[in-house]
Amino acid sequence: MxxxxxxxxxxxxxxxxxxxxxxxxxxxxxxxxxxxxxxxxxxxxxxxxxxxxxxxxxxxxxxxxxxxxxxKGGRKGFTVYIYECEFNKMKEIKGSPFSKYGDGHESLGLKRGSRVIGRYIDTGKKYKDKYVFSSISLINDN
Incomplete structure (x- = not known):
């Protein structure tokens, strides 16, 4: 695989x-x-x-x-939606969606070159039991 x-x-x-x-x-x-x-x-x-x-x-x-x-467009960056999860409620953090993983990392206080988003995106797992990363919007705005 x-x-x-x-x-x-x-x-x-x-x-x-x-x-x-x-x-x-x-x-x-x-x-x-x-x-x-x-x-x-x-x-x-x-x-x-x-x-x-x-x-x-x-x-x-x-x-x-x-x-x-x-x-896949990696030179331009990949869009990432970052959600903060508390008490089974999920809300998008300020600035999300980000057009580059580095921007998302900075918003969380991490270094731009961090691998956190790449490891967690689209897995459904929470980073630090608080943040969920997705390549598509998980909140229906209708």
Missing amino acids: HKLGYFYLPSGKQIALEISESTNKYRYSTNKDKVKFPNIESIIKLFDQTPPFDNSRNLSHFEQIREFTIA
Whole structure:
């Protein structure tokens, strides 16, 4: 999944997160819950897609990631919505959405080059049990 770039597709990232959560949450034999892995249909559907990386081109993995990021518009930055979550209520922080991760990091008091948003975006996990990062708006303004 990783070497061919499937991890960088939204469905691939979701499957990787599901596998990680399942193996970490249910790995102990004393746990009475059953292991919940992603279903095989979603995995087959993912691998039916053309992989983002072409390993026959003799480029390093780093070079392929760089090309992929630039093709997605990485030179201009990626939009990030940042939400503050308290008591099951979610509100967008001031200045959100940000057109670059670095701007979002600065709004949280982090260094521009931090990797926090990249690690948490679109995972549904809270950073410092308070902030959620998303590439799309999670609040319906209608």
